[in-house]
Amino acid sequence: MRVHFIAIGGSAMHNLALALNERGDVVTGSDDEIFEPSKSRLQKAGLLPEKMGWDAERITSDLEAVILGMHAREDNPELLKAKELNIPIYSYPEYLFERTKDKTRVVIAGSHGKTTITSMILHVLHYHDRHEDYMVGAQLEGFDTMVSLEADTDFAVLEGDEYLSSPIDRRPKFHLYHPNIALLSGIAWDHINVFPTFDDYLDQFRIFLTTMERGGALVYNADDPVVKKLVEEDKTEIKKFAYHKPSYRVEGGSCILETPFGDVQLQIIGEHNLLNLEGARWICLEMGIQEDEFYEAIASFTGASKRLEPLAESSNVRVFKDFAHAPSKVKATVSAVAETYPDSKVVACLELHTFSSLNPDFLPGYAGSMDNADEAFVYFNPKAVEHKKLPPLDEEIVSTAFGRSDIQVLTQSDAVLDRLKSEKAESTVYLIMSSGNFDGADLKDWADQLK
Template sequence: MNVHFIAIGGAAMHNLALALHNREYNVTGSDDIIFEPSKSRLNAKGLLPKAFGWFPEKITNSLDAIVLGMHAKADNPELLKAQELGLKIYSYPEFLYEQSKHKTRVVIGGSHGKTTITSMILHVMHYHDRDVDYMVGAQLDGFDVMVKLTEENDFIVLEGDEYLSSPIDRRPKFHLYKPNIALLSGIAWDHINVFPTYENYVEQFSIFVDSIVNGGSINYNEEDDDVKRVVEASENTIRKIAYQTPEYTVENGQTLLETPEGDLPIEVFGKHNLNNLAGAKWICQHMGIDEDDFYEAIATFKGASKRLEKIAESKTSVAYKDFAHSPSKVEATTNAVKEQYKNRTLVACLELHTYSSLNAEFLKEYKGALDSADIAVVFYSPHAVEIKKLEEVTHEQISNAFERDDLIIYTNPADFKDFLFSQNFDDKALLLMSSGNYGGLDFDEVTKLIN
């Protein structure tokens, strides 16, 4: 099968390209820019385009399918040529469904927690040598790629993202997978450039629940009021199984999960991660893993990449990096680190980097998000606001949104770095939350502060 990727360099797209290459498909692709690690990984398999840019001459009738990435625009020259030739054009989620329509599809949805829950499930399956197909949004220990597709595996586990499918398909990705087994972890308004109202955003999750195949099932976090309401209101003929955060304790910086066999030390921590664990346990049981085997495997799970990732530790200090940027994630992550290190001063630094977080109207959603931090710092780049063509955000607006009189705010990367490197981290926990890098911060340098 000949498959061409328009915008092959994306995190998801290049992993799908690699998965198809591993199945001996003939894969080609184009992109106008490709960053690491996509560039090296594509190059290693001979899939890196010889030149960057869009080349309509690559699009011919010999192609069986086009996979269109979100990075491309609706007027992309290669897309226009494909439409002119009447070729079959798939969005990323459409193609994944096409590859898995004869399998049992397990889809993990939610505004937060979906990458961690999917990663937990895959870790448990890998630990017990259960081979499954998958698509996950983070690199995992023990896994070479973030997408795996085979002919023979019965199950495929899919991280169900609510963002748009492609430039010409404005449906959320997770509407297209038609799960047999689903999970919904939480709902907290995000992607306001696409879903301008909270009601419109929540509606996407109702559609997701209704997309589960007849006779299928959904596990849902009943501690989230919106999740509970959406699932219980659905008239879809599916099994609805609630889950909640299990009992646990924290002793000397170690989280202990209560199990029928006694307290189990685990590597992950924080109420939100224990809640994620409860959801993952249910899904693994649906997939044939019994409770004891789940606990044995999950004890060795260290977390998904960029999700509460420990980057340095000494006898008296510790530093974590986290992808958190939406208000609910920031609050959950900050609370988790403070709970784990309650006797240390928590320095929590948040970069406002996404379209939503830099929107003056959305800022009020961050109220209380950093309350658990002893020292709270917010960094944002006025240049990023300018690039995203948003109204200017002021220090006062940010201070008012978080409702902390002692909030420290930086807009200059050098000033933020100076603050960080002037700190004495004895008896402190450092938490760096961002989907960016604070204007060029070298995280390797940061690790040297912890000694």
Template sequence: MNVHFIAIGGSAMHNLALALHNKGYQVTGSDDTIFEPSKSRLDAKGLLPEAFGWFPEKVTANLDAIVLGMHAKADNPELLKAQDLGLKIYSYPEFLYEQSKHKTRVVIGGSHGKTTITSMILHVMHYHDRDVDYMVGAQLEGFDVMVKLTEDNDFIVLEGDEYLSSPIDRRPKFHLYKPNIALLSGIAWDHINVFPTYDNYVEQFSIFVDSIVKGGSINYNEEDAEVKRVVEASENPIRKIAYHTPEYTVENGETLLETPEGPMPIEIFGQHNLNNLAGAKWICQHMGIDEDDFYEAISTFKGASKRLEKIAESNTSVAYKDFAHSPSKVKATTNAVKEQYNNRTLVACLELHTYSSLNAEFLNEYKGALDAADVAVVFYSPHAVEIKKLDHVTETQIADAFKRDDLIIYTNPDDFKDYLFSQNFNNKSLLLMSSGNYGGLNFDEVKDLIQ
């Protein structure tokens, strides 16, 4: 099968391209720019385009399929050529469904937690040598690729993203997978550039629940009131199975999970991650892993890449970085680190970097998000606001939104770095939350702060 990728360099797209190459497909692609690690990974398999740009001549009648990435525009010259030729054009999620329509599809949805839960499930399967197909949004220890597709595996585990499918398909990705087994972890308004109202955003999760195959099942976090309402209101004839955070304790910086065999130390921590673990356990049981085998495997799970990732530790201090940026994730992550090291001063730093977080109307969603921190710092770049063509955001607006009189705010990367490197982190925990890098912060240098 000959498949051409328009915008092959994206995180998800290049992983799908690699998966198809590994499956024996003929794969080509184009992009106007490709960054690391996509560039090296494509190059290693001979899939890196010879030149950056769009080349309609690459699109010919002998192609079996086009996969269109979100990075491309609706007037992309390669897309226009494919439309003129009448070629089959798939969005990323459409193509994944096409590859898995004869498998048992397990889809993990939710505003937060979905990458971690998917990663937990795959870790358990890998630990017990259960081969499954998958698509996950983070690089996992022991896994070479983030997408795997085979002819033989019975299950495919898919991270169900609610963002749009392609420039010409405005449906959320997770509406297209038609799961046999689903999970919904939480609902907290996000992506306001495409879902301008809270009700419009929540509606996408109702559609997801209704898209589950009749006779299928959904596990849902009953501690999230909106999730509970959405799932229980659905008239889809499916099994509905609630889950909740299991019992656990924290002793001397170590989290102990209560199991039928007694307390078990685990690598991950935080109430939100224990809640994620409960959801993952249910899904693994649906996939044939018994409870004892789940506990044995999950005790070795160190977390998904960029999710509460420990970057440095000494006898008296520790530093974490985390991909958290939405209000619910920021709150959960800050609470988790404070609970784990409750006898230390927590310095929590948040970069407002995404479209939603830099939107003046959305800022109020951050109320209380940093309350667990002893020292709360917010960094944002006025230049990033200009690039995203948003209304100007003031420091006063940010201070008012977080409802903390002692909030420290920086808008200059050098000033933020000077502050950070002037601190004594003895008996402190440092938490750096961002989907960016604070205007160029070198995280390797941060390690030197923890002595």
């Protein structure tokens, strides 16, 4: 096929472009700016646009599909030309469905844990030499791209994001996959810029269940009361399988999973990851992986990219960086570190970076999320608030929202890192949480200085 990507530089978009190019499709693309690592990866594959910007002349009648990324606007000249020529225009999720509609689609959904659960499933499949189509939101060890589409596979494992599909398709991505098998990991309000109330957000998951193929199978986290209630109220003609946190214990900084086949020492930590693991186990069983095969494979799973990523370690200091930004993710990550290292001082710092996290109406959702840290810090850049055209934030608003009287709120990244250094004790675990990068700070270099 001849396929053109409008906004090819996005994380998901460039991975799909690489996957299609790898399987022999003729791929072109455009964007007004492309950052690393997308830029180098596209360049290596010969897919980097010769010049930045939009050009309607790129859109010709011999194109069989145009894939539109969220970064583009509705008045994009290439998009308008594609409409004029009646070329089929797909959002990213629409195109994934188009290429997998004759396969068994497995969709992993939920406010948190999606990437990790999808990564676990793919790790287990890869371990046992099972090759299926996939789309996951992180780069995995042993996988060249975050997307794979092949002609001779039976399953497609897709991470089901609830964010919007494209500038001209305001439906959540996961509404477009129509899964045969699905997992629902948890529900906690997010994306306030799109879903202004929790009910609006919850409705998207209700709709998701109705999009499943009739007779399909839903695996759901029954330890999450919101998920449990939503699934129990749902009348869709699907099979439903509840999962719960499995038995485990923590010994010497390691998590030991207690299974019918004996103890399994894991390389991941935290109750939330044990729940993720149990959900992944159920999905793997639905895909034909035996229980003992799952446990054998999952022992070597080291975690999804950017999830509790170790930056530095010495005899008395550990530094982790985590992608956590939503309240439920922050709470789970802080709790996991505190549980795993009970004899160390836990110093946690969260950067408020997303639209939701910088919104005063959303901030109260963070109440109690950092209570398990010995010392808690929150950083935000006032310029980011201004750039997102949100009401001004001040330290008192943020401190009150987190519900912790001793929380320290800072607004200069250099001051944050210097302040964190002063918290070093005889045994310290630092946890840095953000979907950003603290205004471009070199966190690895900073972490190395703490050793």
